[in-house]
Amino acid sequence: MSTLTQPEGDWIRGISIKQPWATAILTGTKTIENRPQHWSWRGWVLLHAGQQTDRAALRVPMVARTIRGRNLTTGAVIGVARLTGCHRHPDGFPPCTPWAQDGAWHLELSDVQALALPIPARGQLGPWKPSDDLIDQVLQQLPHLRPCPAPEAEDAG
Numbered sequence: 001m002s003t004l005t006q007p008e009g010d011w012i013r014g015i016s017i018k019q020p021w022a023t024a025i026l027t028g029t030k031t032i033e034n035r036p037q038h039w040s041w042r043g044w045v046l047l048h049a050g051q052q053t054d055r056a057a058l059r060v061p062m063v064a065r066t067i068r069g070r071n072l073t074t075g076a077v078i079g080v081a082r083l084t085g086c087h088r089h090p091d092g093f094p095p096c097t098p099w100a101q102d103g104a105w106h107l108e109l110s111d112v113q114a115l116a117l118p119i120p121a122r123g124q125l126g127p128w129k130p131s132d133d134l135i136d137q138v139l140q141q142l143p144h145l146r147p148c149p150a151p152e153a154e155d156a157g
Contacts, residue, residue, distance in 0.1 A: 011147035014046040014130045015083075015107075016123030019072040020063050022049040024099070026079045028112050029066045032097055034104035039086045041127045043148045046138060047079040047112075048123040062098060076118035077130075077138060082111040082148060115141050 017025065017033060024030035025047060051074050057063050085108040089095050100106050119137045121130075130138075139145060 010129070012044045012046065012080075012130060012135060013041050013083075013127040014048050014077070014121075014123055014134075015127060016048045016050040016125070018050050018057075019053040019074055020057055020067045021054065022047055022078060023070050023072055024063060024066045025081065025109060026112060026114050027066055027070070030097075030099045031109055032099055032106040033109060034099075034101040035086075035107055036104065037126075038105050039083070039107055039127060042083055042085070044080055044145065045083050045109075045127070046077045046121075046130055046134070047081055048121060049074050049076055049078050049118070050123055051075050073118045075122070076120045077115065077134065078118045079112060079114040080138065080142065080145060081109040081113070084108045084110055113142055113145075117141065 015033065021030065021033070025033065049072070053072060053074065087096070087106055087108070088104070089100060089106070095102070096106055115138065119134065121134055
């Protein structure tokens with residue numbers, strides 16, 4: 001069995017999200033994640049479906065439509081996404097998406113990719129650093145995954 005070579009450096013984090021919110025992100029419909037604090041991390045994040053399910057959210061029509069027919073895996077990494085920004089909408093302005101919560105920080109997610117097979121894993125609060133073994137398992141399913149390129153400097157002229 002060959003081992004995939006990991007990219008060099010500190011390039012990926014994990015984010016634990018309760019179901020059904022994790023699956024809503026995996027569909028590509030929910031493009032933000034609400035958090036109580038600002039996150040400075042930018043780049044790839046493992047989408048970890050936490051052990052808990054927000055049962056009340058299952059009755060929200062927008063959520064029900066988005067996750068209909070999908071398995072709500074818990075306690076596993078179910079995909080990856082690129083975290084590109086973190087913002088709050090100013091008071092008096094409409095939310096950035098219907099998924100945005102007032103007063104929360106909105107993590108901006110793009111380039112979502114689902115794993116064919118969920119990988120059982122333990123998450124934690126805040127951005128967490130995945131083990132090399134967990135990254136290897138993700139790269140077996142997504143071998144093209146590599147660090148995000150550094151943002152290019154804007155021309156001053």
